[in-house]
Amino acid sequence: MQFDLTEEHLMIQRAARDFAQNELKPGIIERDEHQKFPAEQIKKLGELGFMGMMVSPEYGGSGMDAISYSIVMEELSKIDASTSVVVSVNNSLVCYGLEKFGNQAQKQKYLVPLAQGDVIGAFCLSEPEAGSDATSQRTTAIDMGDHYLLNGTKNWITGGSTASTFIVIAQTDVAKKHRGINAFIVEKGWEGFTVGPKENKMGVRGSDTHSLMFNDVKVPKENRIGEDGFGFKFAMAALEGGRIGIASQALGIASGAYELSVQYAKERQAFGKALADLQAIQFKLADMATEIEAARLLCYRAAWLKDNHLPYAQAASMAKLFASETAMRTTIEAVQIHGGYGYVKEYHVERLMRDAKITQIYEGTSEIQRIVISRELLK
Numbered sequence: 001m002q003f004d005l006t007e008e009h010l011m012i013q014r015a016a017r018d019f020a021q022n023e024l025k026p027g028i029i030e031r032d033e034h035q036k037f038p039a040e041q042i043k044k045l046g047e048l049g050f051m052g053m054m055v056s057p058e059y060g061g062s063g064m065d066a067i068s069y070s071i072v073m074e075e076l077s078k079i080d081a082s083t084s085v086v087v088s089v090n091n092s093l094v095c096y097g098l099e100k101f102g103n104q105a106q107k108q109k110y111l112v113p114l115a116q117g118d119v120i121g122a123f124c125l126s127e128p129e130a131g132s133d134a135t136s137q138r139t140t141a142i143d144m145g146d147h148y149l150l151n152g153t154k155n156w157i158t159g160g161s162t163a164s165t166f167i168v169i170a171q172t173d174v175a176k177k178h179r180g181i182n183a184f185i186v187e188k189g190w191e192g193f194t195v196g197p198k199e200n201k202m203g204v205r206g207s208d209t210h211s212l213m214f215n216d217v218k219v220p221k222e223n224r225i226g227e228d229g230f231g232f233k234f235a236m237a238a239l240e241g242g243r244i245g246i247a248s249q250a251l252g253i254a255s256g257a258y259e260l261s262v263q264y265a266k267e268r269q270a271f272g273k274a275l276a277d278l279q280a281i282q283f284k285l286a287d288m289a290t291e292i293e294a295a296r297l298l299c300y301r302a303a304w305l306k307d308n309h310l311p312y313a314q315a316a317s318m319a320k321l322f323a324s325e326t327a328m329r330t331t332i333e334a335v336q337i338h339g340g341y342g343y344v345k346e347y348h349v350e351r352l353m354r355d356a357k358i359t360q361i362y363e364g365t366s367e368i369q370r371i372v373i374s375r376e377l378l379k
């Protein structure tokens, strides 16, 4: 068993850490407050090869492993989870699914620009009445011979207004239930496709989240991914990998809050000594550090299983469940350690606390992760 990161992993970690400090930290409070999308930062992340990290160089990607992806997600999320969620959706939910299940033509046309970071991708599964219950798709894609006719509404779509390529999950044959669901590649600007207003969110406010409306959108047959009826399995497989990304995002939010707390505890004086000399604070920091280390090991284990082509659905859900709960607990404690300063924006921990909450909700709530974990245990 090997617990050390390789030289290559350490190099990628340094690059992501430098990027987060130099490119993400400046302006982070304003971007959060004004819900400003980090367009320039995403462009630069594309140039660094972080938008298609695990995609083969044959399709414009960086050919890195899932451990590297986890490392990068942690480092970016220490500072800016609004940027890292865009990175995660593009890498896991869009690029991974296209590379694994798309055909040659789809990969050349859509995957290459996504992996190179020239365009952004979005993954459209959730609906007003189908969040956790993902099989209850109301969006329909009726087979019209040479094309499908797409109708319906998708909710809470990350990249709703900035993405150019959308993977849309829709029901083609209601009688077949989840086996009648398909996944389609839809382009921005197609007739009948409209983007709703931006959601005013509690956290990850720099990322753009929108509803999308499809009204008789013509989707060419060649834009269906996989065999007829493969869409639900496609979505579940993409989400498995996505959960490693969001687990690592939660890990980063927790470790960002922890690092700020250690620094503050050493600097801040109270009762004639540094906060760090008070046992009440030391115990909090010890609990934070222990949980973060456990979350990191779960993230790396899930990524390692994926890299070694072993089943990883349960491991990814365990990582996401534990890391997101850790992010919530850690950020609440970080605000507590900072006292009044923790409650104002300049000290960053209140933003991290707001950002932490979404990691318990998107790509499957904590309750969904428990369903996935327990099914594997009991089957």
Ligand code: CAA
Pocket: 085, 089, 123, 125, 126, 131, 132, 133, 134, 135, 156, 157, 158, 178, 179, 232, 233, 234, 236, 237, 239, 240, 313, 361, 362, 363, 364, 365, 368, 371, 372
């Ligand atoms: N890979 C491949 N196939 C899978 C799979 C996987 N990981 N998991 C399930 N399937 C298949 C099953 O084998 C089954 O197929 P058959 O019937 O043909 O054998 C089929 O899918 C249905 O599976 P289940 O019976 O397990 O389906 P279910 O409805 O009972 O439960 C669930 C599934 C786990 C609850 C699922 O609905 C789920 O994960 N829900 C949460 C959805 C979610 O995560 N949404 C996030 C939206 S995206 C997002 O958040 C992005 C963002 O903004 C950041």
